[in-house]
Amino acid sequence: MGNVYKKIELVGSSREGVDDAIRGAIAKASESMRNLDWFEVKEIRGWIQDGQPQHTQVTLQVGFRLDDE
């Protein structure tokens, strides 16, 4: 039987922008999960304050290999 992967959906947020929000979500996920393998961006949105984007939020699906196979 081939490998089986699981995908979870995370939302990272950053004051810097898109790339940093991706990094934040993946760093957070790697604290509690092993075998993180790839990500897919599903949505980019954010909050505005005083005429500035305050938080860019990037929704990602993160895929990881299920261990015991």
Add this chain to the structure above:
Amino acid sequence: MGNVYKKIELVGSSREGVDDAIRGAIAKASESMRNLDWFEVKEIRGWIQDGQPQHTQVTLQVGFRLDDE
């Protein structure tokens, strides 16, 4: 690093209709998860019996903040 959120996908069902199916799924999720923050409706469907909708099923994504950051 900004907050990181996780989204899970639930299906609530109700004999009453759409709003009640949403409430049921969220009440169930809140039994085992903290920091539930928002939901997004993905799909509304249901089962029919005797020419009546018996169960309205609402698929939602529920977002919650990951704790330790």
Add this chain to the structure above:
Amino acid sequence: MGNVYKKIELVGSSREGVDDAIRGAIAKASESMRNLDWFEVKEIRGWIQDGQPQHTQVTLQVGFRLDDE
């Protein structure tokens, strides 16, 4: 050979709202069809009069088992 189902697309309308429009479309369909099994909401829209939604229209696909198998 397994069961075969057919799906038809109906639009129910109601002055009450979403749940009632669903009920109306299914009740109407059950007058002339047997074995109605499930529905899927495809679209919610409606007509406005005097600053009020007058008719909520819900487009559904309704699935039913084809009899003779």
Add this chain to the structure above:
Amino acid sequence: MGNVYKKIELVGSSREGVDDAIRGAIAKASESMRNLDWFEVKEIRGWIQDGQPQHTQVTLQVGFRLDDE
């Protein structure tokens, strides 16, 4: 030349649920616009507090006829 319509996008919110959020957005729009004609639901989401949906938010497009033609 035939009629021309404009569509704007509104988000209504309600503690009651989907139908009430639709009514709120349309009532608000009708304060400043004439000739509101139809609406289309684009998205249903909401905020959660204490394991309950606190606000159901319904995003709608509202169409109205442009006057002078």
Add this chain to the structure above:
Amino acid sequence: MGNVYKKIELVGSSREGVDDAIRGAIAKASESMRNLDWFEVKEIRGWIQDGQPQHTQVTLQVGFRLDDE
């Protein structure tokens, strides 16, 4: 309150093809989860080597009933 279901997203892979990749993902999921009820195919893709598809990957959402209700 009606039943509540959870949906998770898995990717099965197989050298045989689509049906076998579905079976692999579900067999793997059933090792650690009870009450698996249905699946929905979201995506079919794969890796190529030497002009042959080496692994067909099928992304599925798998739904299961949450127990204690």
Add this chain to the structure above:
Amino acid sequence: MGNVYKKIELVGSSREGVDDAIRGAIAKASESMRNLDWFEVKEIRGWIQDGQPQHTQVTLQVGFRLDDE
């Protein structure tokens, strides 16, 4: 005037897998309709029992030429 076709939506199910569910739906449709011309797969899903896909369900649109033209 050119040909006019009609499309209907069917769901075939099979214990074998995707190709067999397609065949079943088309065989069933051909019992009562003539001039079946093409099909388009819209959705693949199924039911799980004992950690195995029990029925693969394939939703298809089937196109056929309307006769009298």
Add this chain to the structure above:
Amino acid sequence: MGNVYKKIELVGSSREGVDDAIRGAIAKASESMRNLDWFEVKEIRGWIQDGQPQHTQVTLQVGFRLDDE
């Protein structure tokens, strides 16, 4: 109970182009159905011969009111 409508899916084809293919499909549908009310274009495609589009095919959903209500 409000009106209930049914939607069917037709494909019209024409050597002239998009508008004529729409007209053809609706004219054909009106031969056997009453109360045709609206149409929605779902897809435009066609066949090519000798470097020319030979048939433009327009897939439409056609909505009509169900009679006895």
Add this chain to the structure above:
Amino acid sequence: MGNVYKKIELVGSSREGVDDAIRGAIAKASESMRNLDWFEVKEIRGWIQDGQPQHTQVTLQVGFRLDDE
């Protein structure tokens, strides 16, 4: 800072067909807005009477440059 554009959504209608409905919506928009730059067709639908399409309705997004930058 680069240019900023705004997009609005209009529905043109015509007894002639698709191209004429596009022209009508844009002509109407140009009565009250400057700097119209491009359009994108979002939807084609229409109303039927006596077995004929009476009005083809084309929903467009129209983009225009915001002036003062």
Add this chain to the structure above:
Amino acid sequence: MGNVYKKIELVGSSREGVDDAIRGAIAKASESMRNLDWFEVKEIRGWIQDGQPQHTQVTLQVGFRLDDE
């Protein structure tokens, strides 16, 4: 082994409208490719000047049979 087709994506433009933009793209493609078989419209948009659509642009996928099989 059955036939294999390739699909390429073209954008035709015309001052006349949708049908003419389709014809232009296909005529251009047929100058350098053989076996053109079908097309699918993916997008309709255009440029505006002086309150008039100046160029209607139609994005198509064009399918053709690969020769040597």
Add this chain to the structure above:
Amino acid sequence: MGNVYKKIELVGSSREGVDDAIRGAIAKASESMRNLDWFEVKEIRGWIQDGQPQHTQVTLQVGFRLDDE
């Protein structure tokens, strides 16, 4: 009655890239509108010159609270 929000669609452009185009569109919007609350990225595209992306264009929907409620 709960809050009502309006969403408008803007296209920001920048020689720097995605984040800067978002900032530009929001800064421009805040010159003439109050209560800007959130944004959603709908599309990323751009113009090329001399083998380089010259302008990255980001289409956003910007949501703001309607004042008098």
Add this chain to the structure above:
Amino acid sequence: MGNVYKKIELVGSSREGVDDAIRGAIAKASESMRNLDWFEVKEIRGWIQDGQPQHTQVTLQVGFRLDDE
């Protein structure tokens, strides 16, 4: 600079079914292209004759690494 890949769109067809149509399209592509790396299924459809699917057609995007980098 990182790797750059190109994706082309092919349609394989087979009397056997989905997996065989995928294999056929990839085998054909590998006759004239090197570095084929992955595929993504975009559409499954087919032609019907005598109440049987005669050809299953699978549309795929095939990705390959551009050589000289």
Add this chain to the structure above:
Amino acid sequence: MGNVYKKIELVGSSREGVDDAIRGAIAKASESMRNLDWFEVKEIRGWIQDGQPQHTQVTLQVGFRLDDE
């Protein structure tokens, strides 16, 4: 006859992030093609290693004018 454009699909990858992956894909395309005119982002994904995004991959469609017209 108006201009005709072709669109191809490329995947750029970069260790820096989204904007750099776009630049890489376009620079690569410009080595072998003239008249590159615009791009559209279709997908953002990437590979993870050691809890960090290692490669951000951006799938773009790149449009260019076909020469001889």
